[in-house]
Amino acid sequence: MDLIGLIIFILPCYIANAAPVLLGGGQPIDFGANFPDGRRILGDAKTVRGFVGGVAAGTVAAGILALYLPLPVFAGPWAQFVSGFLLSVGALLGDALGSFVKRRAGITPGKPFFLDQLGFIAVGLLLAYPVAYALYSPEGVLFLLVLSWLLHIVSNAAANRFGLKSVPW
Numbered sequence: 001m002d003l004i005g006l007i008i009f010i011l012p013c014y015i016a017n018a019a020p021v022l023l024g025g026g027q028p029i030d031f032g033a034n035f036p037d038g039r040r041i042l043g044d045a046k047t048v049r050g051f052v053g054g055v056a057a058g059t060v061a062a063g064i065l066a067l068y069l070p071l072p073v074f075a076g077p078w079a080q081f082v083s084g085f086l087l088s089v090g091a092l093l094g095d096a097l098g099s100f101v102k103r104r105a106g107i108t109p110g111k112p113f114f115l116d117q118l119g120f121i122a123v124g125l126l127l128a129y130p131v132a133y134a135l136y137s138p139e140g141v142l143f144l145l146v147l148s149w150l151l152h153i154v155s156n157a158a159a160n161r162f163g164l165k166s167v168p169w
Contacts, residue, residue: 041100086130117152
């Protein structure tokens with residue numbers, strides 16, 4: 001698979017991960033509850049509206065891409081759409097997992113953590129693997145991880161600069 005094909009494949013994951021910045025807010029997923037260690041399970045930044053909005057935005061993008069930029073590695077647009085949906089769900093689950101680990105490690109909300117850049121992509125790729133395994137070469141996965149790390153840093157800095165996020169990470 002060429003690099004453009006990999007980018008088309010991963011776009012729903014990126015869109016799902018970015019959408020909660022615009023669509024989030026409201027009720028936290030953990031409903032304000034604490035884990036047995038006394039810390040919040042996820043924190044106020046992980047909201048129901050952000051999770052649902054992120055999955056929806058990534059899934060809509062997956063449908064559009066499957067119809068207008070079909071990838072030949074998939075057995076039709078439905079398989080590409082399903083992989084995009086799985087990437088979207090995985091992105092939000094990976095982001096929530098990163099927050100869960102941060103809380104357990106005692107890292108306060110808004111502080112940088114390595115899972116912030118890679119948790120979303122790792123879980124997204126893991127969930128989409130059963131449908132999109134033909135795309136997974138070591139070089140392709142490495143390319144997506146490095147690209148994701150770089151884009152995450154740049155996009156968060158831009159979101160901070162434009163007042164969409166309170167911190168640049």
